[in-house]
Amino acid sequence: MNVKINPWSSSSIQDYSRLFDDFGISPFNDLIPEIKSPNRYIRRNIIFGHRSYDLVIDAMNNQKPFSVMSGFMPSGKVHLGHKMVMDEIIWHQKMGGDAFVGIADREAYSVRGISWEMCRETGINEYILSLIALGFEPEGHIYFQSESQQIMDLAFELGVRANFSEMSAIYGFSGETNISHMISALCQSADILNPQLSDNGGPKPTVIPVGADQDPHIRLTRGLAHKMNMFRIEKREQNNGNFYFSVRSKSAPSEALKEIKELAPGDAKLFEGHVDVYNTDDFNDLLETVRQVELEFGGYSFVPPASTYHRFMSGLQGGKMSSSSPDSYIALTDDPESSVKKIKRSKTGGRITLQEQKELGGIPEECSVFEIMLFHLVEDDRELARIHQECSNGKLMCGKCKAYAAELMKEFLVEHQQMRENARERLHEYGIKE
Ligand code: SF4
Numbered sequence: 001m002n003v004k005i006n007p008w009s010s011s012s013i014q015d016y017s018r019l020f021d022d023f024g025i026s027p028f029n030d031l032i033p034e035i036k037s038p039n040r041y042i043r044r045n046i047i048f049g050h051r052s053y054d055l056v057i058d059a060m061n062n063q064k065p066f067s068v069m070s071g072f073m074p075s076g077k078v079h080l081g082h083k084m085v086m087d088e089i090i091w092h093q094k095m096g097g098d099a100f101v102g103i104a105d106r107e108a109y110s111v112r113g114i115s116w117e118m119c120r121e122t123g124i125n126e127y128i129l130s131l132i133a134l135g136f137e138p139e140g141h142i143y144f145q146s147e148s149q150q151i152m153d154l155a156f157e158l159g160v161r162a163n164f165s166e167m168s169a170i171y172g173f174s175g176e177t178n179i180s181h182m183i184s185a186l187c188q189s190a191d192i193l194n195p196q197l198s199d200n201g202g203p204k205p206t207v208i209p210v211g212a213d214q215d216p217h218i219r220l221t222r223g224l225a226h227k228m229n230m231f232r233i234e235k236r237e238q239n240n241g242n243f244y245f246s247v248r249s250k251s252a253p254s255e256a257l258k259e260i261k262e263l264a265p266g267d268a269k270l271f272e273g274h275v276d277v278y279n280t281d282d283f284n285d286l287l288e289t290v291r292q293v294e295l296e297f298g299g300y301s302f303v304p305p306a307s308t309y310h311r312f313m314s315g316l317q318g319g320k321m322s323s324s325s326p327d328s329y330i331a332l333t334d335d336p337e338s339s340v341k342k343i344k345r346s347k348t349g350g351r352i353t354l355q356e357q358k359e360l361g362g363i364p365e366e367c368s369v370f371e372i373m374l375f376h377l378v379e380d381d382r383e384l385a386r387i388h389q390e391c392s393n394g395k396l397m398c399g400k401c402k403a404y405a406a407e408l409m410k411e412f413l414v415e416h417q418q419m420r421e422n423a424r425e426r427l428h429e430y431g432i433k434e
Contacts, residue, residue, distance in 0.1 A: 023215060025049040025309060031057060039091045041084065041310060043381060044374060047209075051218060052306040055205035060095050067195035067206040068092035069305075071102040071145075071188060074122035075112045076323040077331040078130045080376055081211075081313055088209035088308070090135045098201065099140035101131060102191040106145045110180035120144065128432060130332045133419035138429040141200075145187050150197065154190035155183065161227040162186065162220070170216045189221040193228075196302050203291050207306045215309065222304040230256065230299030231290050236276075245286055248274040256297040263289045313375055316346035316368050330372075333420075336413040343369060343406040349391070350398035361394040369398075369405045377408040 020027060028050050032038060034057045041047045059066035068089050072082060093099040105119035114122075128142055136142070145151055167173055167182055195206045208218060226232060234246045247260050250273065261270045266280035280286050294301035315321045315328035322328050330339050349367030351357040364370040370391065378384045390396035427434060 020049065023219070025051060025212070025215065028053070028308065034061070036061065039087065040379060040381075041088060041375075044384075046084075046375060047088075047308050047310045049212070049309040050307060051222070052205070052304065053207060053308055055303065056092075056097075056207045056306050059205050060097075063096065065201060065204040066092075066097050067100060067200075067204055068097040069100040069102070069192055069195050069206055069208055070210065071104045071107075071191050072123075072127045073104040073108045073112070074119045074127060075108045075114055076122070076126075077329075077333060078126040079321070079329045079331045080372070081321060081329070082127065083130070083134065083332060084310060084313070084375060085209055086131050086134050086136070088310075089131075089140075092207060092209075093137055093140055094135075097207075098195060099136065100191070100195050100200075101128075101136070101140065101142045102148075102151070102188075102194075103127060103142070103144045104184070104188065104191070106180070106187045107184040109146075110178060110184045116146065119146075124427070124432060124434060126333065128427070128430070129420040129423045130416070132423035132426060132430065133416055136430075138426075140430075142430050142432060145191065148194075150199065151187055151190045151194060154193060154197070155186040158186050158189050158193075158224050158228065159183075161224050162189075166223075167220070170220050185217070185220070188217050189224055192217065192221045192305050193225060193302055198295060202295060203301045203303050205303055205306055207308060209308045209310065211312055212309045215307070218305065218307045225302035225304040228300040228302055230294040230297065230301065231260070233287065233290060242278075244276055244278045245280060245283070246274050246276050247286075247290055252299065253297060256293050256299075259293050259296070260290065263293070265289065313371060314368055316342055318347040318368065330409065330413075332413070332416055334413065336410040336417070339409045339413055340406040343372070343409055344402050346402075348398045348402070354397060357397060358394045362391040362396070362398065364388050364391045367391075369402055372409065373405055377405060377412065 026049060028047050029045070031050065031053060032042060035042060056066050058064070070085050070089055089099055089101060103123035105116065105123060108114040108119050109116060123144060131142070164173070167185060171185060173182060192206070192208055194200060196203045210218065230252050231247050231249045234248060235243055236246050237243055249257070257270060257275055260275045261268045264275065264277045265282060265285040267278045269276050277286060291301045313321060315325070316330070317328055320328070327342060327345065330342055346368045348369055349363035349365065351360055351362065370387070373384060373387065378387070387396065387401065391401065
């Protein structure tokens with residue numbers, strides 16, 4: 001059976017490893033040793049895959065510019081699943097990235113039918129307050145899609161490079177799909193490329209931390225980034241078996257091609273519509289030259305966006321988290337006492353009787369309480385390993401373990417909700433008017 005990923009479908013993705021084969025997502029494991037002070041989602045393999053994240057690591061490790069961008073659809077309560085993405089954005093900001101957060105109100109309006117007023121209220125009172133409370137700094141950028149002319153202009157231009165067949169193949173659009181839904185997909189591509197516009201510092205590696213269900217946006221946007229660039233670079237083989245690079249364009253003025261010929265590292269020859277470059281040792285030098293000329297002649301110049309993919313949290317009762325079932329998730333705005341009750345009622349990996357649990361041990365891998373500690377509540381890896389071990393060997397019983405997790409959850413929510421109130425006072429620092 002072929003895995004179909006559609007960001008608007010409710011189906012969960014059970015077999016992550018198939019994404020590597022079916023969609024060309026690369027495993028994240030190999031990159032971990034390259035990352036200085038990895039966050040807990042990286043350390044604990046919650047982030048399992050990526051596209052081109054090596055470019056972002058290179059920028060992080062060498063103090064070169066890079067960005068992080070993600071969006072939130074203002075359609076419900078902000079919960080622990082959103083916190084994971086917010087934590088990832090904030091971590092990249094701390095690592096030196098320029099951080100962008102788009103509130104996807106156009107998507108909420110076109111796909112969910114939520115009014116503009118409700119989009120704004122939910123965007124601020126749920127998502128933006130928690131984002132700031134978790135540590136997002138004012139140097140970053142928070143905006144509503146519908147209020148950004150830059151996003152609209154870019155989305156319109158991206159639309160010239162996208163066609164219905166391609167969008168349908170990626171998103172499963174049908175004849176019933178409303179046109180604004182399609183436009184909102186282009187707005188999200190514009191969000192993703194926005195950090196690389198010249199107003200935002202020009203081309204640079206940009207990572208989009210997402211769940212695997214959002215991969216269609218990433219694939220579409222990577223393709224569009226290539227199509228928008230003034231030049232494309234092809235690696236070609238000569239008759240003698242040596243390689244050369246052909247820098248090609250259908251739209252570039254002849255002066256731009258001449259400039260590529262002048263500046264390109266290696267021996268360059270100018271032809272109608274392309275420049276061929278021989279004996280280039282350093283592809284990155286050539287790429288740098290091409291980007292410089294693209295910007296000089298007013299063209300677009302985008303590095304195809306990178307992405308990281310994280311596992312989803314399961315629902316507290318097992319199965320999926322669902323916004324229509326408040327007992328399946330913990331919202332960051334939940335009354336702290338109600339979170340205690342939710343944790344105490346949640347599905348564990350414990351055995352039917354205490355005796356059995358002492359003899360066989362629990363199964364933390366099948367326990368939603370352990371999952372909350374793994375994703376959010378226990379920062380110290382040794383502490384988490386101790387809980388895992390004591391559960392598995394039958395020393396720790398679920399009652400005590402749940403009480404511990406519930407206490408941590410309550411402490412977190414009390415503090416977070418206080419920080420949210422402080423954040424309300426600071427909205428103006430982020431250019432947000434209530
Ligand atoms: Fe889950 Fe804790 Fe019970 Fe183990 S002891 S199954 S981690 S609740």
